[in-house]
Amino acid sequence: MSRVLQVSCPRASQNVVHERLHAAPHEFSLRGPTPANQTLTFRIGLQNNNFAGLEAALYASSTPGSPQYGQHLTREEVSNFMAPSPDAVSQLHAWLATQNITSTSANRAGDWVRVSMTVGQANALFDTTFSTFTHAETGTHVVRTMSYSIPLSLAGHVNFVYPTVHFPVKALGGPAVKKVDRATSSALKARAGSADNSCLSIFNVTCAMDLYGIPWTAVPQTSNRLVVPGFVGEYANEFNLAIFLNTFRPDMNNQTTWTLETIDGGINDQTLSLAGSEANLDTQWTIGVANGVNVTFFSVGPDNIDSVSGFLDLVEVLTYDSEPLTVLSTSYAFNEANLNPTIAQSMCDAYAALTAQGVSIIFSSGDGGVSGGQTQSCTTFQPTFPSTCPYVTSVGATSGVNPEGAAYFSGGGFSNIFARPSYQNTVVPEFLSTIGNIYSGLYSPSGRAFPDVSAAGDAIEIVWQTEYGLVGGTSASTPIFASIIAMINSELMAAGKPPLGFLNNWIYQNPSAFTDITYGSNPGCNQNGFPAGTGWDPVTGFGSPLYDKLRTAAGL
Known part of the structure; x- marks a missing residue:
C-alpha cells in the first residue's frame, strides 16, 4: 500500500491533492460509490x-x-x-462553511x-468520490477514497483527514x-528466595518477584494510577482475577480489582467464554505485581478490523479528559509499515x-516470530x-x-x-559497529531503535476461563515492567x-540498573536477526530490571 503526498499548486484558492492511495489493500474489495445521503464522521489533524x-x-x-527534572x-x-494557530482554525472553519458544515474540537x-457530513458533502468538500469497500475476512463494509484535496492555504496547517485514504x-x-495442569505448576513453590529452575517451564508472579527483587x-x-487498555473485543474477567490472586497473591484481598472506564462503545462483558487472554494477562499481572497501585482497565470499542481510531481516542482521553495517571501499559502494536506516516x-x-x-508510556515491542498465536512475517526487519x-x-x-536470555520472539529493530x-546517540552506534554490514539495506540504521528494556515473556502463567494457562510474548513482559x-x-x-x-532519558543514563542480556537473538525470517550482546541491543534493550538499583537511580 503506497501513498503520495502532494501539496503544491500555483493558485492559493485552488484545491490540491493532500493524500493519494494508489490501490486499496488486497484484503478489501470495491463494492461501488457510497450513497450520497450516508453520514460520515472525520477527524482532521491540525499542525x-x-x-x-x-x-x-x-x-x-x-x-x-x-x-527542571521532575x-x-x-x-x-x-x-x-499543542494548540493549532488561530489562522489555521479560522481558515478551516471558513472552508467547512462552504458546505454548511460545522466542527467540534476532539x-x-x-x-x-x-466533523460529520453526508457523503455528498464530503465528495464536494474534498473534491473526490467516496466508495464502499468490503473486508474479505469479516465482510465488514468501510467507506474510503483513493485521494482527497484541501485548499492550498490549508496545506501547511492540516496533517491528515481520517479516515479518507487510511484503510482499517x-x-x-x-x-x-496453553492450558497447564496445576499439579505440575510452580505456583506453590516457596515465596522467598531466588527464582529457580522451576520458573523455566512455568513463570508465575513468585518467579517475577524473586527474579527482579520486587x-x-x-x-x-x-493518586498513583496504572492504566491498561483492552482493544479488539478483549475483556478482563473479575472471576478469573479472583482465582489468580487466591493462587499467586494469597497475601492480597482476592476482591481487589480494577476500575473500569469505557470509550468508543467499550463494554464490561463478564461472560467467561469471552474472557480475553490479553486483557486477563494485563489486569492479573499488573494487579498481582503492583500491590497497592490503582489499576484502571480501559475497554475500547470492539472494532475487530480497525484499532487506529481506538488508539487515537484513548490517548486523547488520557491526555485531556480522564483522571490523572502515572503509567500507561499497552500490549498491542501495529506493523509500522501498515500505518500512514502522518x-x-x-x-x-x-x-x-x-x-x-x-x-510513563510503556508498549510491547512486538513479537518477531511466532509467539502467543501472533505470526508476523519477517518482523525482525519490520518495525x-x-x-x-x-x-x-x-x-x-x-x-x-539463571541466566535470562533473549526470547526468540522478542521484537526489535529500527x-x-x-x-x-x-x-540513543551513544549506544546505538556502538551496537551497529558490532554487526557491521551484515543486514545492510534491510533496516534503517538512523531510525529510532527499540526496545529500550526487557522482562520475562515466556511461559507466563495466567488464569483464563477459570483454568490455568501459559502465554508468551512481549505482551506479557510489558505489564511486568510497567508494574x-x-x-x-x-x-x-x-x-x-x-x-x-517519561522514562527513556533516565533509563539510558542508568544502564547498570538492568541485567544485561548477552545471548540469544530475534531470528525472524530465515533464521536471520539482530543478536543480543553486551550493552544495549535491538532485542532486549538494556536488559531486565533490578528493582533495588532502579529505586536508587530514582533517588530513593
Whole structure:
C-alpha cells in the first residue's frame, strides 16, 4: 500500500491533492460509490503551534541533572503547546462553511477536530468520490477514497483527514493460551528466595518477584494510577482475577480489582467464554505485581478490523479528559509499515503530550516470530509502532532464568519513520559497529531503535476461563515492567517526590540498573536477526530490571 503526498499548486484558492492511495489493500474489495445521503464522521489533524517547545520541556523535565527534572507539565501547559494557530482554525472553519458544515474540537488543545457530513458533502468538500469497500475476512463494509484535496492555504496547517485514504488496521495482540495442569505448576513453590529452575517451564508472579527483587508489600498512594487498555473485543474477567490472586497473591484481598472506564462503545462483558487472554494477562499481572497501585482497565470499542481510531481516542482521553495517571501499559502494536506516516507522527506527538504530564508510556515491542498465536512475517526487519515513537518506552522479552536470555520472539529493530532520538546517540552506534554490514539495506540504521528494556515473556502463567494457562510474548513482559515502574512511583510519591514520567532519558543514563542480556537473538525470517550482546541491543534493550538499583537511580 503506497501513498503520495502532494501539496503544491500555483493558485492559493485552488484545491490540491493532500493524500493519494494508489490501490486499496488486497484484503478489501470495491463494492461501488457510497450513497450520497450516508453520514460520515472525520477527524482532521491540525499542525501544532509549538511542538518543539513541548518536546524541549518534556526532555528538560525527564533528564536527570536538568534543573527542571521532575517538573512535569500541567494539562493547560500541554494544551498551549499543542494548540493549532488561530489562522489555521479560522481558515478551516471558513472552508467547512462552504458546505454548511460545522466542527467540534476532539480535544482540549483543539489540534484534532471532528466533523460529520453526508457523503455528498464530503465528495464536494474534498473534491473526490467516496466508495464502499468490503473486508474479505469479516465482510465488514468501510467507506474510503483513493485521494482527497484541501485548499492550498490549508496545506501547511492540516496533517491528515481520517479516515479518507487510511484503510482499517488491526492492532496485533492477544496471545494464545496453553492450558497447564496445576499439579505440575510452580505456583506453590516457596515465596522467598531466588527464582529457580522451576520458573523455566512455568513463570508465575513468585518467579517475577524473586527474579527482579520486587517488594511484596504495598506502599498505597491514592493518586498513583496504572492504566491498561483492552482493544479488539478483549475483556478482563473479575472471576478469573479472583482465582489468580487466591493462587499467586494469597497475601492480597482476592476482591481487589480494577476500575473500569469505557470509550468508543467499550463494554464490561463478564461472560467467561469471552474472557480475553490479553486483557486477563494485563489486569492479573499488573494487579498481582503492583500491590497497592490503582489499576484502571480501559475497554475500547470492539472494532475487530480497525484499532487506529481506538488508539487515537484513548490517548486523547488520557491526555485531556480522564483522571490523572502515572503509567500507561499497552500490549498491542501495529506493523509500522501498515500505518500512514502522518497518522503515526500525529499519534506519536500525542504520546509526547501525555508523557510530558508525568506519565510513563510503556508498549510491547512486538513479537518477531511466532509467539502467543501472533505470526508476523519477517518482523525482525519490520518495525512495530508505537515502539518506534521516541516518546514511549518499548519492552522486549527474555526467556529463562539463571541466566535470562533473549526470547526468540522478542521484537526489535529500527524505525523507518522516526529518526534516532538524542538519548540513543551513544549506544546505538556502538551496537551497529558490532554487526557491521551484515543486514545492510534491510533496516534503517538512523531510525529510532527499540526496545529500550526487557522482562520475562515466556511461559507466563495466567488464569483464563477459570483454568490455568501459559502465554508468551512481549505482551506479557510489558505489564511486568510497567508494574515495577508503578511500584517505584508509589515510593516516590510517598516520599513527596513526583512520579518518573517519561522514562527513556533516565533509563539510558542508568544502564547498570538492568541485567544485561548477552545471548540469544530475534531470528525472524530465515533464521536471520539482530543478536543480543553486551550493552544495549535491538532485542532486549538494556536488559531486565533490578528493582533495588532502579529505586536508587530514582533517588530513593
